[in-house]
Amino acid sequence: MNDATCHKSDAKIVKDTHEVDPATGDEQQFTIEGASCASCVTRIETAIRQVSGVSSAEMNFAQGTATVSGTAADAAIIAAVEKAGYSAKPSTSESDNDALEEKEKTELVYYKRLMREMTIALALGIPLMLYSLFAGEMTVSTNSERLAWLIVGLLTLGVMVFSGKHFYVGAWRSFRNHSANMDTLIALGTGTAWLYSMIVVFVPDLVPDMARHVYFEATAMIIGLINLGLALELKARGRTSEAIKRLIGLQAKTARVSRNGQELDIAIEEVLVDDIVRARPGEKIPVDGQVVEGHTSIDESMLTGEPMPVEKVVGDEVVTGTLNKTGSILFRATRVGKDTALAQIINMVKRAQNSKPPIGRMADIISGYFVPIVMIVAVVSALAWLNFGPEPALAFAIVSATTVLIIACPCALGLATPMSVMVGVGKAAEAGVLIRNGEALQTASKITAMILDKTGTITLGAPKVTDVILAGSDSEDSVLQMAASLESGSEHPLAMAIVESALERGLKQEKVSNFGAIAGHGVEAQLGDKHLLFGNEKLMEERGISIESVRDRAQTLAAEAKTPMYFAVNGSLAAVIAVADPIKEDSIVAIKRLQNSGIRVVMLTGDNRATAQAVADKVGIKEYFAEVLPEEKSNKVAELQMQGEIVGMTGDGINDAPALAMANVGFAIGTGTDVAIESADITLMRGSLHGLADAIAVSRATLRNIKQNLFGAFIYNVAGVPFAAGVLYPFFGLLLSPVIAGAAMAFSSLTVVTNANRLRFFKAQEH
């Protein structure tokens, strides 16, 4: 029976505890306890299926898990299982924690095993090597020598079985699969050395006198050193995932929830949407929610990289994993389990860490052919020694073939890219920068021009009315009241500023009719017998409304980085309302950082030229596109791309989606931890533009690291393999020992991982 059929029988009931595709989000896994016999399965499945909203339920008895699809609430399913006499708990982000612990546990076991195997192998290998170095040649000429070496050979076989079994089993399995890997090389190399030595011991007559040399020390040492290399690599690899461990660690284990008028500490998996949760000072926010009582300041730095605590009052959102600093609050849970922002961030970082940037593709292609090529080189090298080598040619042939097989390290080549991506993406996440995948990381490192949307990116995106200049007979209040009534239907940030300003003055909005938005220009509506028109200069020109009387003053306002908007009633100008959007505190410094790193920074805005010029001057940007309609934003991106630039576009991710998609890298500048921004390649969780400069700096550092790794791994193999084959022998009489090759191989991949780990200490300079 082949593998195609042998697992079929149990395939149906086996489902995973960690679903991977967010598209199947309606599937939920539960851990079932108390199911002691196979008949419990039917009982539990039936109980779950009877819950309304459940479309299917499958239990896996072996794993003690149940997979449920449908729209039923977790609590209803748990209740049904409990009613049937068992207990259930949903697998949520808690399982991230469990999975992590389990992973660390199994890795520790594996590490100990490797170290044990290494010790045994080196316990034989080191004395043998010392003997060969100091006591003389390991040759076979007398019968007593034969006997002694036979015993050593059998001991070496013991080492091969105990310490190197995994290499041989792996090599054999991949051989049967018509593939070859690192195990193949090690198994062939050590196997050849051992087999040749045993032939020398058993039938020395087959081998010329001078070639009667044994290489048991090489076999034992290579197995020992490679196990040591693997063990150290395992430890080093653990450090590459520190960032994700830290994120997983942010999840609280319990939450204090109000149930039936009482506050109870319950396990995090049991918290339901709409539960009222209490967070006291010094406690982590256990699930996402909205404050319903109290006020506090919350440290969100662990997620957003924003060092200042954020004030939270009733109605504000709080995010899982952030730290409540000062006040005690009650909040209503809005997202729990896998849906929380933290769980999504963890998911996104994990995916990005596993993805590969295009730069790694070449190494992948090489890796695909690498092992068979090395095997061919080993054969060619042996033939060359046999044909042209000095005596003992056979011994030289065996040594060179073994050394070629052992020194070649496909691992270093294969590890070069993923290890750096792992650390780099994690490092970015620590700074509140979420990178979607390896490709985004690589492209970000090559950006030559960065377009910054003005509103909400350079500025706070919360404009305020600063001036009202009257041009007709209406009073200031009357103008603001009419303008606010008109704008109440608009979602434009400038409109909201006017509505807010009217509210502050206690002006009541009135209902308008025939509201219409003129995209990129303004809005109009009817209020009683008055026709209201509000918009920019272009709109006024189009409608033939003269603005001459206020033109100079409007220009002055624009020069002060304010946006003058024109308000007309029944076809004549009533007022100019100026709105200004304050520039974010650190925009100037962050823009300087971008410029210092050689990036051409360009500002994009729908505002008029004068306002754009004023803002650009303030923040030190020399180039800008003004009066750009929303649909034209992506054209501007294309325009820069036509000039040969690799363009990054930064916007809020919602209004700028087409431009973000058009850019080589789209950056969505988040407000807090809203990570559901699909159009962005890179999401900046804090509002500061420093996040952008950090993203560029981290991506550049990561790509530099990948290049070092790839270069090192490539040169190592390109130089090492011919050296091992003996190309230097005719000129300098140099031939590499297989033991040295084993050490070099073991430590080449360790070097790659260690170099990647250097990225952990990368720190972006905020100046």
Add this chain to the structure above:
Amino acid sequence: MLFTNLAGVALIALIVWWFWLYKPGEDAMNDSSSIIIVESGTYQPSHIRLPAGQPAELSFMRKDASPCSEIVQIPELEISESLPLNKTMTIHIPPMKKGEYEFHCQMQMYRGVIHVE
């Protein structure tokens, strides 16, 4: 010596044929409901046949503690997943066009192919 050289050339030919030219026939898995075992440097089975134009699920069971086996990637589908040890991990595969899709570990030492027909 001639014999040795001929044997060497034959060995090279054998390597080329075995690892590159050989096309697997019968050992492919014909539906996606079985489990792919990840162990000792290999995916078993390593050749999977799937019908074109239909979504599918592939289940992986990793029995190998070596960190090399942890991640499985299907580059053409932009899939990259960590496999927990001794647990089944189901990966959802979107409908695919006819062709061959490789899946492998990060270092391409564990390799397999999905044949979409």
